[in-house]
Amino acid sequence: MPILRTVADSNYVKEEGCAGRLLRQPMAVACTQTGKEGKTYLSAAAFPPAVPEDERVQQRVSALGKLTANWQSVVDGALISPVEQADRRKGQERLL
Numbered sequence: 258m259p260i261l262r263t264v265a266d267s268n269y270v271k272e273e274g275c276a277g278r279l280l281r282q283p284m285a286v287a288c289t290q291t292g293k294e295g296k297t298y299l300s301a302a303a304f305p306p307a308v309p310e311d312e313r314v315q316q317r318v319s320a321l322g323k324l325t326a327n328w329q330s331v332v333d334g335a336l337i338s339p340v341e342q343a344d345r346r347k348g349q350e351r352l353l
Contacts, residue, residue, distance in 0.1 A: 275322035277315065283308045 265273075273279050283301035286308065290297070301308050309317075 271318075271322050271325055274315075274318035279318070281311070281314060 270279070285298040286301055286304050288297045288299060289295075299307075
C-alpha cells in the first residue's frame with residue numbers, strides 16, 4: 258500500500274469512522290507512570306493485550322461521532338437568537 262503524504266481533517270476521519278470504513282494498524286501503546294511526566298511508547302506488536310479488539314474500537318468511534326453531532330447542534334443553537342430558534346421550530350425562516 259503506498260504512503261500518501263497528506264493529512265485528513267478530523268471531520269473526514271469522523272465520517273469515515275462512523276461509516277465503518279476505517280482500517281487500523283496499531284503502531285504503539287502510550288504508557289504513563291504515576292508521579293512522572295511524559296510517556297513511554299511500546300510497540301503494539303510487543304504488547305498485544307493493550308490493543309483493543311476491532312469491535313470495541315468501532316463502538317468508541319461511533320460514540321464519538323454521536324457526541325460530536327450532538328455538540329455541533331448545541332453550538333449551532335447557541336449562535337442563533339431565541340426568536341430565530343422559535344421560528345425554526347415552527348418551520349419558518351425569519352426574514353430580515
